[in-house]
Amino acid sequence: MKPFMIKVPASSANIGPGFDSVGIALERYLTLTVTPGEDWEFKHRSPLLPEVPNHEEHFIFKIASKIAAKHGKELSSASISVDTEIPLARGMGSSASAIIAGIELANRLAELDLTAEQKLRHAVQIEGHPDNVAPALFGGFITAVQFEQELDYLILPELDVDLIVYIPDFELKTEDARRVLPDAYPRAVATRASAISSMMIAAFMKGDYNLAGRMMERDLFHETYRARLIPRYDEIKPEARELGAYATVISGAGPTTISFAPSGKGEEIARRMQSLLPDYEIAALRIDTEGLQVSDLD
Structure with a gap:
């Protein structure tokens, strides 16, 4: 070998x-x-x-x-x-x-x-x-x-975006994050959630990152339930958006969160967010x- x-x-x-x-x-x-x-x-x-x-x-x-x-x-x-x-x-x-x-x-x-x-x-x-x-x-x-x-x-198709990850200093097991989710969703909720997901994918494929970002932050499947497991999540989203990010969502089951931002702005957003979240590891990444x-x- x-x-x-x-x-x-x-x-x-x-x-x-x-x-x-x-x-x-x-x-x-x-x-x-x-x-x-x-x-x-x-x-x-x-x-x-x-x-x-x-x-x-x-x-x-x-x-x-x-x-x-x-x-x-x-x-x-x-x-x-x-x-x-x-x-x-x-x-x-x-x-x-x-x-x-x-x-x-x-x-x-x-x-x-x-x-x-x-x-x-x-x-x-x-x-x-x-x-x-x-x-x-x-x-x-x-x-x-x-x-x-x-x-x-x-x-x-390849996305022309920067990513910013916000990694807290604690673990969150996937099984614990799944435990807070409902066992079933009402039909009206499932229908709307599916439509939001479809619109997000369509927007990404057309390169409309602003629309994709709006859809990302309207999730009904899991973010509402998991957000309470992530300290300061409600602060990260508006602050990142104010700095130019398209959207911020939970990465996987959390507790890391991730912002999608215009290409070339990731490093600046990461640097400015680090001052807001000194106890987080914050990094600008690419796909x-x-x-x-x-x-x-x-």
């Missing part, structure tokens, strides 16, 4: 009304450097990652082993250095990036020769829905839907358009 590297972007899901079906890839990355080894070893190179003393308990190893077993194969042992810029349990797709990394690790170590669609199907079976794993795999701005055994996705990257090392 030749040494190789796996690089997977972070992601932000929902984008307001695109609940469980819309996501974007972000220019922050999980990176695995894989070299031959007689025994399994995971070495963490980031303070964002907890120590895992036993490789069999490592999340990425579990994913890789599961995928290899599904194809009747076994993994060859390896020494893996793991680095990440993606904080855990912050709504930036840390689990989705790890799932994609684990699938690709199995693909290489067990010589599975998986297609992109097979990788996506494996990822959705593990994650439960495609909104984070599809952008992590393909990059860009993606809408996807699973209906029974059918899985469809569409990569939208990753590459998705999963795998490269051989010399």
Whole structure:
């Protein structure tokens, strides 16, 4: 086995009304450097990652082993250095990036020769829905839907926007964020929420970012319920809009929030918002358009 590297972007899901079906890839990355080894070893190179003393308990190893077993194969042992810029349990797709990394690790170590669609199907079976794993795999701005055994996705035209993420210093587990959502919605609410989501996608495809921004902030599916779990969220939205952002929404299940802004204004908005939120990590980002990257090392 030749040494190789796996690089997977972070992601932000929902984008307001695109609940469980819309996501974007972000220019922050999980990176695995894989070299031959007689025994399994995971070495963490980031303070964002907890120590895992036993490789069999490592999340990425579990994913890789599961995928290899599904194809009747076994993994060859390896020494893996793991680095990440993606904080855990912050709504930036840390689990989705790890799932994609684990699938690709199995693909290489067990010589599975998986297609992109097979990788996506494996990822959705593990994650439960495609909104984070599809952008992590393909990059860009993606809408996807699973209906029974059918899985469809569409990569939208590249967006000319800057992104600003506001990352608080606490975790919010996805299961806790889902617990505050209603079990069902009245038909009138569901109809309006669906229309808002459709209008948002149409506006993005036409490049009407002002209209898309208005739709992003009118979500009825989840933001109303989750906003109370995020301190100062009601302050971030109007302040970012005052500084020129099109809209601000919860990133995934939170607690990170994310603003969409005109191209070239991200750094300025991030800098000015940092003075308002000194206890947050605030960063201007772009949308990753590459998705999963795998490269051989010399």
